[in-house]
Structures are given as C-alpha cells and as structure tokens.
Amino acid sequence: MRVGIDVGGTKTDAVAVTDDGTVVGHIRRPTAWGAAGVVDTIVDAVAALSTRTGTGAFTSVGIGMPGQVVPGSTVVSHALNLGIERFDLARAVAPRLGLPVRIENDVKAAAVGAHALEGGSTDLAYLNLGTGVAAGIVVDGRVHRGGRGTAGEVGHVSIDPHGPVCRCGGRGCIEALAGGAAVAERWGRGGMLPVRDVFDAADAGDPVARGLRADVARAVAAAVRLLVLTVDVDAVVVGGGLTALGDRLLADVREELRAGAAASDFLRSLALADRVRLLAPGSPAAALGAAIIGGQAAPEEVPARG
Amino acid sequence: MRVGIDVGGTKTDAVAVTDDGTVVGHIRRPTAWGAAGVVDTIVDAVAALSTRTGTGAFTSVGIGMPGQVVPGSTVVSHALNLGIERFDLARAVAPRLGLPVRIENDVKAAAVGAHALEGGSTDLAYLNLGTGVAAGIVVDGRVHRGGRGTAGEVGHVSIDPHGPVCRCGGRGCIEALAGGAAVAERWGRGGMLPVRDVFDAADAGDPVARGLRADVARAVAAAVRLLVLTVDVDAVVVGGGLTALGDRLLADVREELRAGAAASDFLRSLALADRVRLLAPGSPAAALGAAIIGGQAAPEEVPARG
Numbered sequence: 240m241r242v243g244i245d246v247g248g249t250k251t252d253a254v255a256v257t258d259d260g261t262v263v264g265h266i267r268r269p270t271a272w273g274a275a276g277v278v279d280t281i282v283d284a285v286a287a288l289s290t291r292t293g294t295g296a297f298t299s300v301g302i303g304m305p306g307q308v309v310p311g312s313t314v315v316s317h318a319l320n321l322g323i324e325r326f327d328l329a330r331a332v333a334p335r336l337g338l339p340v341r342i343e344n345d346v347k348a349a350a351v352g353a354h355a356l357e358g359g360s361t362d363l364a365y366l367n368l369g370t371g372v373a374a375g376i377v378v379d380g381r382v383h384r385g386g387r388g389t390a391g392e393v394g395h396v397s398i399d400p401h402g403p404v405c406r407c408g409g410r411g412c413i414e415a416l417a418g419g420a421a422v423a424e425r426w427g428r429g430g431m432l433p434v435r436d437v438f439d440a441a442d443a444g445d446p447v448a449r450g451l452r453a454d455v456a457r458a459v460a461a462a463v464r465l466l467v468l469t470v471d472v473d474a475v476v477v478g479g480g481l482t483a484l485g486d487r488l489l490a491d492v493r494e495e496l497r498a499g500a501a502a503s504d505f506l507r508s509l510a511l512a513d514r515v516r517l518l519a520p521g522s523p524a525a526a527l528g529a530a531i532i533g534g535q536a537a538p539e540e541v542p543a544r545g
Numbered sequence: 546m547r548v549g550i551d552v553g554g555t556k557t558d559a560v561a562v563t564d565d566g567t568v569v570g571h572i573r574r575p576t577a578w579g580a581a582g583v584v585d586t587i588v589d590a591v592a593a594l595s596t597r598t599g600t601g602a603f604t605s606v607g608i609g610m611p612g613q614v615v616p617g618s619t620v621v622s623h624a625l626n627l628g629i630e631r632f633d634l635a636r637a638v639a640p641r642l643g644l645p646v647r648i649e650n651d652v653k654a655a656a657v658g659a660h661a662l663e664g665g666s667t668d669l670a671y672l673n674l675g676t677g678v679a680a681g682i683v684v685d686g687r688v689h690r691g692g693r694g695t696a697g698e699v700g701h702v703s704i705d706p707h708g709p710v711c712r713c714g715g716r717g718c719i720e721a722l723a724g725g726a727a728v729a730e731r732w733g734r735g736g737m738l739p740v741r742d743v744f745d746a747a748d749a750g751d752p753v754a755r756g757l758r759a760d761v762a763r764a765v766a767a768a769v770r771l772l773v774l775t776v777d778v779d780a781v782v783v784g785g786g787l788t789a790l791g792d793r794l795l796a797d798v799r800e801e802l803r804a805g806a807a808a809s810d811f812l813r814s815l816a817l818a819d820r821v822r823l824l825a826p827g828s829p830a831a832a833l834g835a836a837i838i839g840g841q842a843a844p845e846e847v848p849a850r851g
Contacts, residue, residue: 362692376775383684385777386668387815392774395811397767400705408809461703468698469682469775471691503714505701509693 240296242288242338243352243530244281245303245345245523246270248320252523253284255292256530260355264292265523273322278331285336300340301533302328303348303525310384315342320370341533345525346391347382350375352528353476353518361473364391364466365524368459368481368488372414376470383470394418398461402454416458419480425451434480438487455481456491463496463515464506478518489517546602548594548644549658549836550587551609551651551829552576554626558829559590561598562836566661570598571829579628584637591642606646607839608634609654609831616690621648626676647839651831652697653688656681658834659782659824667779670697670772671830674765674787674794678720682776689776700724704767708760722764725786731757740786744793761787762797769802769821770812784824795823 240263245252247270255264266287271280281302289295306318313329329340343351350365354377357363365375372394376383383390394414395407402411403425415421423433426448430436434455440448463475481488493512500507518524546569551558553576561570572593577586587608595601612624619635635646649657656671660683663669671681678700682689689696700720701713708717709731721727729739732754736742740761746754769781787794799818806813824830 374775378684378689383776385773386779387777389774389815390777392777393771395809396771396774398704398706400763401707405809407811409805409812410808457706465699465702465771465775467691468695468702469680469771470689471693471696471698473692499715502716503701503711505713506715509695 240292240294240298241530241534242285242297242300243303243348243523243526243528243533244284244300245348245525245529246277246280246305246321247345248305251280251284252526253288254523254526254530255288255294255297256527258534260359260527260531262523262527264288265526266291270321274326274328274331277321277323277326277328278335281332282335297338299530299533300332300336300338301348301529301531302332302340302342303345303529304328304342305345307388308342308344310388313340313342339533341535343382343529343532344375346373347375347384348528348532349478349518349525350377350391350528351382351531352524352526353377353478354380355527355531356518356522356524357474357476362471364470364472364475365518366393366459366462366466366475366477367479368417368419368477369479370420371418372458372462374462374466376466376472378470378472393462393465396461396465398458413458413462416454417462417481422451422455432483435484438484452491455488456495459488459492460495460499460511463492463511464499467509467511467514473514475515476518477515478522478524482517483520485517485520489515546598546600546604547836547840548591548603548606549609549654549829549832549834549839550590550606551654551831551835552583552586552611552627553651554611557586557590558832559587559594560829560832560836561594561600561603562833564840566665566833566837568829568833570594571832572597576627580632580634580637583627583629583632583634584641587638588641603642603644605836605839606638606642606644607654607835607837608638608646608648609651609835610634610648611651613694614648614650616694619646619648645839647841649688649835649838650681652679653681653690654834654838655784655824655831656683656697656834657688657837658828658830658832659683659784660686661833661837662824662828662830663780663782668777670776670778670781671824672699672765672768672772672781672783673785674723674725674783675785676726677724678764678768680768680772682772682778684776684778699768699771702767702771704764719764719768722760723768723787728757728761738789741790744790758797761794762801765794765798766801766805766817769798769817770805773815773817773820779820781821782824783821784828784830788823789826791823791826795821
C-alpha cells in the first residue's frame with residue numbers, strides 16, 4: 240500500500256492507495272506553518288491514515304508540494320506559501336516514517352493523479368487555476384518536465400499585448416487574466432472568495448465584474464488551446480481553487496472555445512470544447528498522483544533510514 | 546547508407562547519410578508537379594545520389610513531405626503546393642527503388658535533422674518560418690506528435706486579440722503575423738521576395754513596413770517563448786524560407802526576447818535569447834532528418850517490393 244500526500248497552503252490531503260491505484264483511505268488535515276510544521280503535518284497524516292485504513296503496511300510515500308522540486312532531488316524550494324525557501328523535505332521525513340519518500344511539485348503530482356483518474360491511457364494536461372496558473376503535462380504515462388523544469392508554465396504566455404501587467408513582469412499573461420491573485424487584485428474589493436464574488440457580480444450585471452469574468456474565460460480557453468496546439472494532449476483537466484466555481488466556469492470556457500472554433504475550420508476540427516473538463520470537486524488528484532510517483536521511487540534514491 | 550529526401554514546393558533535396566549520421570552526398574533538383582511528378586523526382590534524385598556518391602548500396606529511404614502524414618502510414622495528404630490531395634507515396638516509390646521507404650511531414654523531419662545537427666543530446670523545437678508557421682518538437686530524441694498529430698501547430702496560437710485575421714479564421718495568430726503568405730498579403734505590393742522587401746523598406750524608414758517587420762519579430766519571439774514555457778525545450782532552431790533574412794531576422798527576434806526579459810525576472814531566468822538560433826543557410830536538415838527516420842522504419846512496415 241502506498242501513501243500519497245498533497246501539502247497545500249491551508250490543508251493537507253493524504254490518501255492510501257493500493258498497488259493497482261485504488262484509493263482505499265483519504266484524510267484531510269490543516270497544514271502547519273514552516274518546514275518543521277510541514278514535516279509534523281505529514282508524519283501525523285500518515286499515522287492518521289494508518290488508523291483509518293487499519294494497516295501500517297505502507298511501502299512508499301510520495302509528497303506533492305507547492306514550489307520547485309528539482310527532478311530526482313529530495314529538496315523543495317520557493318514554497319513561499321508554506322514559509323519554506325529551501326528545505327530537504329524527503330530527508331527530514333523519511334527517517335521519521337521509516338519509508339522511502341519521493342517529492343514532486345504539486346501541479347505535476349496532480350497531473351499524474353488526473354491521468355490515473357482518466358484511466359491512464361490518454362496524453363493529458365492538468366491545468367491548475369489557483370493563486371497562479373500552471374499546467375502539468377503527462378505524455379506516454381510520464382510527466383514531461385523539460386530541461387529546466389519549466390514545462391507547463393503556460394501562465395506566463397502572453398495572449399494580449401494590451402492586457403494587464405503580470406506579477407512576472409510581462410503583460411497580458413494568462414495568469415494576469417485568470418490567476419486567482421490577479422483577479423482579486425483587479426477586482427480590488429477584498430472578500431474571502433474574490434473570484435466567486437466577481438462571478439456573482441457579473442451575473443448581477445456589474446460591468447467591471449463582467450469584464451473580469453470574460454477575461455478569465457478568455458485566458459483559460461487560450462491555455463487549453465495552446466496546450467493542444469503545442470503538445471496535442473487528448474484532454475485538458477482543469478483543477479485548483481477556481482474549479483469550486485464548477486459549471487459556471489466550465490460553461491464560460493466552453494463557450495469561449497466554441498466561439499473561437501466557429502470562425503475556424505482548423506480549430507473546430509480540434510474539438511477543444513469536448514476535450515476540456517473539470518476535476519471532480521474534492522478529488523484528491525494531487526495526493527493520488529503523489530502516491531503513484533512515490534511508488535516509482537528507486538529505493539536507492541531516497542533511502543529510508545528510520 | 547541511408548537516403549533522405551526533402552520534397553519542397555519548388556526544389557527537392559536528397560542526401561546520402563552514413564549509419565552514424567554523416568552526410569556524404571547532397572544534391573538538389575527542381576520538384577515536378579503532382580503525384581507522378583513527385584515520384585519521378587524522388588526516383589531520379591536517388592539515382593543521381595548514387596552516381597554522386599559512387600555507390601548504390603542504399604539500405605533505406607526517408608522522405609519529408611509538406612502536408613499531413615498519419616504516423617506509421619505510407620500516405621501523404623493535403624500537400625496542396627505539390628498538387629497532391631491524398632496519395633500513397635511510399636507504396637508508389639518503394640517498388641521503383643527496391644528499398645524500404647518511410648515518409649514524414651517535412652517540418653517534423655527537419656526537427657529530427659536539426660536535432661542531429663545540434664549533436665543529438667538536447668530537447669529541441671524546430672520552428673519553421675515559411676509560407677506558414679509550424680514547429681516540430683523533439684523530446685528524448687523522438688518527434689513528439691500528440692494524439693492527433695497537431696503537436697507543434699504553434700502558428701495558430703493567438704497572441705493578440707486585435708491582430709490581423711489568420712487564414713485559419715482566428716485573429717492575431719502567430720502565423721497571421723509571421724507567416725510569409727500573411728506578411729506578403731499585408732504588404733500587398735507583390736514582388737518575388739515580399740518579406741525581404743518589407744525588411745528593406747523598414748530599413749529605409751517606411752512606417753507600414755516597420756510595423757510589419759516588428760510584428761514578425763514579436764510573433765517569432767512569442768513562438769519561442771511559448772515553446773519553452775510549454776514544452777521547455779533547450780533550444781529553438783529556426784528554419785524555413787524566412788531564414789534567408791539571416792542575422793536581420795535573428796537580431797530582431799533576440800531584441801524582442803530581451804525586451805520581454807528586461808521586465809521579468811522569470812523570463813530573464815529562461816535565457817530565451819540564448820536558446821534561439823537559425824539553421825545554417827542551405828542546411829539540408831529536413832533531408833537529413835528524413836534519412837534518420839527512414840533508417841528507423843520497421844522493415845515489415847513498408848516493405849520493398851521492387
């Protein structure tokens with residue numbers, strides 16, 4: 240039995256997964272702050288999962304983390320939401336669990352999980368709409384990373400030279416139009432769920448909100464289009480915080496894709512609106528993906544020293 | 546010894562390549578029109594190559610063709626510049642040569658050739674700037690095609706919602722700004738080398754030409770940026786007819802990439818201007834790539850029946 244953990248900014252999901260990929264246990268915990276807090280959260284989550292499933296017979300642990308993970312490394316860096324600038328997470332966790340540990344960027348882990356949830360046979364992009372926008376790409380069953388690990392950074396492709404400035408410094412980036420932080424900043428009225436507020440205000444006829452909501456759909460549709468035109472994935476699965484908007488978001492994106500296809504035989508032939516879908520609400524795709532990745536770890540790579 | 550052939554709209558390149566990838570002979574012929582003309586051109590080119598290299602000991606033939614080639618198929622379709630709507634090229638050529646024949650889209654063949662010319666170790670995109678704009682992507686030494694063969698169709702990614710209408714029906718596509726046909730149409734003054742005329746007129750201060758030339762640089766830079774941000778290739782090698790402009794084109798593109806990086810730590814860290822280069826003028830990259838692909842053919846796939 241494998242364990243997969245998705246460490247988020249506020250909550251941590253942990254799943255127990257059989258070797259054939261079935262999730263047999265799932266718990267959710269608040270995430271504690273900082274490197275030590277994250278380690279404790281993970282160790283506690285594994286213990287709770289052991290209790291929940293009635294077994295301690297875990298063989299591997301995979302951890303999805305925000306920030307950068309150098310392929311094959313045990314170190315996570317730039318996980319700033321968690322108060323981690325650079326930390327050797329696997330080496331800290333493995334001895335306490337007595338299990339081999341592998342870590343992966345959370346978006347890439349979610350891509351692997353989404354791929355498994357889709358049946359494992361299609362090339363797929365997982366498009367994460369959270370504070371920022373990024374994609375994980377799975378081709379031939381494996382995450383495609385690229386030479387420097389920036390594959391899937393579609394959030395910083397510009398689609399409008401006159402669009403808003405992005406936190407990356409560019410202008411009209413997809414993230415500047417569809418990232419949760421960018422939408423909240425452009426909306427400028429605070430609130431716990433600013434993107435939901437924008438959608439509600441747009442429904443109520445607020446012209447600013449309608450513009451922002453149209454920009455979200457336009458940018459997400461552009462991300463879908465460029466992932467298909469560049470990598471030609473069979474499906475684009477959308478996840479992340481913004482998918483709490485559910486069908487309201489998906490309907491907007493599909494309408495935008497259909498509008499683009501109406502003008503273009505070529506785009507119409509790609510059937511983009513049919514290739515995009517939302518991850519099911521509450522789906523522990525990133526934790527599942529982490530479990531799968533953890534089970535692929537070469538034992539010598541991150542040995543258990545517990 | 547392998548033969549590689551690149552069938553272009555006006556000329557056909559043929560190379561003889563040793564098994565270790567060294568080009569030992571290269572000839573160029575005018576391309577005859579239509580399916581029968583293309584077959585004759587290919588057969589004649591192989592005969593000429595045999596004379597040139599003093600050997601007939603060829604073991605395989607790979608052919609790069611414009612249009613669509615279904616992976617593993619022997620059929621080319623939509624090679625409209627050659628007067629071919631749909632034709633089983635390999636089955637027509639193989640018996641006349643008595644050799645196994647494999648066909649591939651010419652941009653994908655050029656990507657394989659460019660990859661070999663770069664030493665074969667880097668993930669690479671070949672960006673073809675011809676009548677249209679398309680890329681071939683080589684990852685882990687293999688062409689990445691995607692599920693429907695549209696991988697690399699970056700020419701139809703829109704980078705400007707207010708840009709010119711593309712022949713695909715979209716607006717502001719990369720091809721609508723940087724494709725040779727689109728530039729010629731926007732320039733509207735005829736001439737044998739309209740893109741060169743635009744560059745010359747821009748140098749002479751013509752404001753329309755300066756705008757068109759700036760659009761070319763902006764769109765090519767956008768293609769480089771999105772190939773790196775999506776697939777994270779190590780290098781983008783630019784080829785095709787527009788590269789006859791040489792350093793004038795490359796300098797514009799690099800300046801555009803550097804201008805984008807100046808505003809963005811993230812983009813600057815990608816060193817995009819250093820990752821882009823032009824294919825050497827006259828380089829038979831597509832023919833070389835076709836030779837490599839031809840040598841990979843499973844013999845039972847397209848048997849010689851001569």
